[in-house]
Amino acid sequence: MTQSTVAAVQAEPVWLDADRTTDKTIRLIEEAADGGADLVAFPETWLPGYPVFLWSHPVYEQMPFVARYHANSVAVDGPQITRIREAARARGITVVLGFSEKSGGSLYMAQIVIGGDGEVLQHRRKLKPTHAERTLFGESDGSGLKVVDTPIGRVGALNCFEHIQPLSVYAMAAQDEQIHIAGWPCLGILGDVPALSPEALTAATKTYALIGSTYAIMATQIMSEEGALVFSAGEGLPCPVYTGGGGYARVYGPDSALLTEPLDPGHEGLVFAEIDLARIDLAKNTVDPAGHYARPDVTRLLLDGRPKQPVVRPGVAEGPLFPPLEDADAPAGAETQGERR
Template structure:
């Protein structure tokens, strides 16, 4: 494992609702990051095929055509597009944290994968609970995606968007001794005037994660241009009514909450780079380690179920003795309840 890691955070506009074109742009950004010495590149939430802005700006009736196009331009984990990105990761010897709309059967999920420098997928996760109107398009996940993985670059994990406002989800991540966290955010150029959704609030969430978790946090965001706003026109042919412009806030924060990167203009596409010295984690946790010496498990503790869940369990794969046979036997049913001292 390297003691110092060079990372790149993406601040760019997807080719809205275009799977193949955004895949090509993804690979171009990977090459650019690698040529600048980056060992890891972080992409925004639902980077491919772009965040579904129409969910917030159009009535349900008006969304139908957008939903069909969005589904058609989402990708499965075994798609040709994922294969191309994996091959590029190997070619450029760069690890990738990618946010995308995942198609699995008849459902969509807000997914993230971590691809290592050899092109192997070392983590595949989905957003635990989509936010507000996102739930009309995307399905939920389970606790198996709240996970930090060992890589050649260190212990890496990722969350999407408002998962950074779920205190228990964050705490489950903090307990896994993260060193690099990727915060995937959508286009911040929409509804930026709403305080809870403003770039300032979102960056504060990212910075807080770094401080609480004692980890480096890399934030990646989409931007939206005037032309991009026309990808989601109103019935009258006007730009998306929630468009507020720009929205680029690619950053890197240190484990003591220090901003490590020079911000780009919010309307400018590009990459920001940071060199991460893991010694800073040790120093930060001497002061504050909420999942370690600064915890009080005798007072508060987290119940965390990280088992994968499935909607169907095939009975032939269950043990021969069923749960009912083992636990509801006649002897068990005849047992007197044990009194509880009050």
């Protein structure tokens, strides 16, 4: 399939509430499918919302938020992700989801690519959380810098400031990425910080599309005044960094052209774009940094994509991570065949 339709989410999660945000996720999946999308992309840590408290309160005031955030972060094989997989299968749509993943006592800024059959094609974690994020989330390894095949093209995903790490960008481009999901939180709510401005971060996504000659789907959260009150330290005031809005959903073409009409930054919605993978050939005909425009005799990238585990048990096989979804047509209690990925 060279032509398809993609959708980017610009919406507000139900802050710090995993189950209600899962309900909203499913509604947005259905809305995207009804709009003709073959793929829908969600923002960074959409489930249960970006931890804005990391940037808005001193550490000693964050503990109640940290506890609540842990309680509403989800396991990759937990009921919330299973429901979202079932929704993707029911509508036959590829879903790329950003979420806070809980594994034991640790949290990770994760993304998964769910195929239209409900199977998980890719599970990754943010390679290195940014600045204050490192007080809450763990790091990942090179196995997350991976592009996977889907019926609509080769899909990859990164979170937030991973898009300005040149070596990570190059690692993805070198894998013939065709459709890229850029997961972002609310943009611009931290006030007048140039490096964190909407202009800078949309430019980073646009540049990513240009460098990799890939379609870049930018999904972002928004924050309403009511949402900001969730992170209040008291007295009915919004969190100190709140400036409103934050939504900048976009789709850029492989030549960096903007393919969608921007929504109002404070409004929820989906933006849709029709894409044609043949346009990638034209873009790469001019510049292909990991192909004909490369100079491996001068500069090369070493990419270690092997998963790293803190505990290795020789001779003990690791169990499968993702259980197969139940067959919707099978009678209740019937066993299904399939393997976890």
